[in-house]
Amino acid sequence: MAFRVSISTFGKSLRVRRVANVSAPLANASPFLRTGWAARPPGTNNGHGFRFTPACFITSDAFLSRLAKGKAETDDTHYHHPASVLPDSAEQLSLLVKDPDQPENSKVLRVAIIGAPNAGKSTLSNQLLGRKVFAVSKKVHTTRARALGVLTEDDTQIILLDTPGLTTPTKVKRHQLEKSLLEDPWNTVKEAGLVVVMVDVSDKWACNKLDFEVLKCLTQHPDVPAVLVLNKVDLLKSKSRLLEITADLTCGVVNGRKLQVRRVIKPPWAERRTDREARTSGSGDEEKPGGDVADGEGSEALSGLSKEQLRALKTQQGWAHFKDVFMVSAVDGEDVETLKRYLVVGAKPGSWQYHSDVLTDQTPEEICTNTVREKLLEYLPKEVPYTMTQAIDLWHDRENGELDIAVKLYVKKESHMKMVIGQAGQMVARIAREAGDDLSTVFLREVKLRLSVKVKN
Numbered sequence: 001m002a003f004r005v006s007i008s009t010f011g012k013s014l015r016v017r018r019v020a021n022v023s024a025p026l027a028n029a030s031p032f033l034r035t036g037w038a039a040r041p042p043g044t045n046n047g048h049g050f051r052f053t054p055a056c057f058i059t060s061d062a063f064l065s066r067l068a069k070g071k072a073e074t075d076d077t078h079y080h081h082p083a084s085v086l087p088d089s090a091e092q093l094s095l096l097v098k099d100p101d102q103p104e105n106s107k108v109l110r111v112a113i114i115g116a117p118n119a120g121k122s123t124l125s126n127q128l129l130g131r132k133v134f135a136v137s138k139k140v141h142t143t144r145a146r147a148l149g150v151l152t153e154d155d156t157q158i159i160l161l162d163t164p165g166l167t168t169p170t171k172v173k174r175h176q177l178e179k180s181l182l183e184d185p186w187n188t189v190k191e192a193g194l195v196v197v198m199v200d201v202s203d204k205w206a207c208n209k210l211d212f213e214v215l216k217c218l219t220q221h222p223d224v225p226a227v228l229v230l231n232k233v234d235l236l237k238s239k240s241r242l243l244e245i246t247a248d249l250t251c252g253v254v255n256g257r258k259l260q261v262r263r264v265i266k267p268p269w270a271e272r273r274t275d276r277e278a279r280t281s282g283s284g285d286e287e288k289p290g291g292d293v294a295d296g297e298g299s300e301a302l303s304g305l306s307k308e309q310l311r312a313l314k315t316q317q318g319w320a321h322f323k324d325v326f327m328v329s330a331v332d333g334e335d336v337e338t339l340k341r342y343l344v345v346g347a348k349p350g351s352w353q354y355h356s357d358v359l360t361d362q363t364p365e366e367i368c369t370n371t372v373r374e375k376l377l378e379y380l381p382k383e384v385p386y387t388m389t390q391a392i393d394l395w396h397d398r399e400n401g402e403l404d405i406a407v408k409l410y411v412k413k414e415s416h417m418k419m420v421i422g423q424a425g426q427m428v429a430r431i432a433r434e435a436g437d438d439l440s441t442v443f444l445r446e447v448k449l450r451l452s453v454k455v456k457n
């Protein structure tokens, strides 16, 4: 069984239908049907000049008409190999400042990806770029500084601004985070041509209400167009929930048009379970949205919004000015392709900002440190990686093309050292192997990564 989401029109009704056959033809679908969730095999042409992918999105007529003209057609013959990162810092730096290889009719779009920690922002950026340049993990605050990724295709350059999750002064203090985490996302949005707001639909807290920090950001920059990306749809058992989530997070309005979503009337037992879930959830790493208005002065000072505006935002559930809504699984390349086409179509005439060989503005060393940190976060209890530091001892580009890297990991306690090393050194060996493999795909060469651990108070 699969679900197909169909929109007759934003003004009239929004329906969810259960379709028995995942490859059911779309011929009898409403002319306003945007795309079918698994309605067709990936990449199947619908006969109108553009392809359906399994991603499900609700979008504007203007965008669709541009798509229908063929601009955004997926064409496998124009596959671009993603750029890579030069393993030599100086070379990478000179590439970053190299004059862009400006084509005629160049187009550009700066995209700020914002959202609560763990929404999948870095996963989406990596998938869009075609290489894993940003660290990803289940633990919050994996991304600690903003960085950009550059996607260059034909005459279009998309600059992706991956941000740390929007956070508050209280959380920065609590988690001993860098102060820059507070300012970076705000500045990033200011510089963007499009804001992508990511929401994890598998997170019960995030689904009911937009993150307070996100709302503040959007309110402060109302002139920057924003789209909503509902992520991790693969984890949502009841796909019909997506429509309710969309209605909540958009205040029922998308691109100036009213949505009408009929809520599913739940049987009493289902309601009871939802109550129970709400009471018992919310432990561990989660950061609940909305709870930090008492953060007061910090928030106000940073956002430039008045106390009254902040108070009003606290009760605001969604943002009524999203241009479009996408429902994707960022881990799925096909889903993300749809979003990528959308960004390419949305790029405006303008000069490229980077040479087409640039993939990211991170230094090779930063990528290495972040990759190792990602594995530490993945495999160790959070207090260990949160209190660890790293130092690169050796960085050697061999004549045979291999890259030799040695990293020293400094832990705070003897007990942490034992955990990092693991039984018979298995943990540290695994982290080195997996981080080395990831780095090989970024630097496009064999990477030999060695890790050693030391206690340093």
Ligand SMILES: Nc1nc2c(ncn2[C@@H]2O[C@H](COP(=O)(O)OP(=O)(O)O)[C@@H](O)[C@H]2O)c(=O)[nH]1
Pocket: 115, 116, 117, 118, 119, 120, 121, 122, 123, 124, 135, 136, 137, 138, 139, 140, 141, 142, 143, 165, 231, 232, 233, 234, 235, 328, 329, 330, 331, 332
């Ligand atoms: N199942 C599933 N997991 C996802 C998806 N997108 C991201 N994740 C996972 O969610 C976690 C947080 O992702 P990350 O990109 O680091 O989130 P960020 O903090 O917003 O940058 C990681 O464990 C990802 O593998 C998705 O579409 N489906």
Ligand SMILES: [Mg+2]
Pocket: 121, 122, 123, 135, 136, 142, 143, 163, 164, 165
């Ligand atoms: Mg991230």
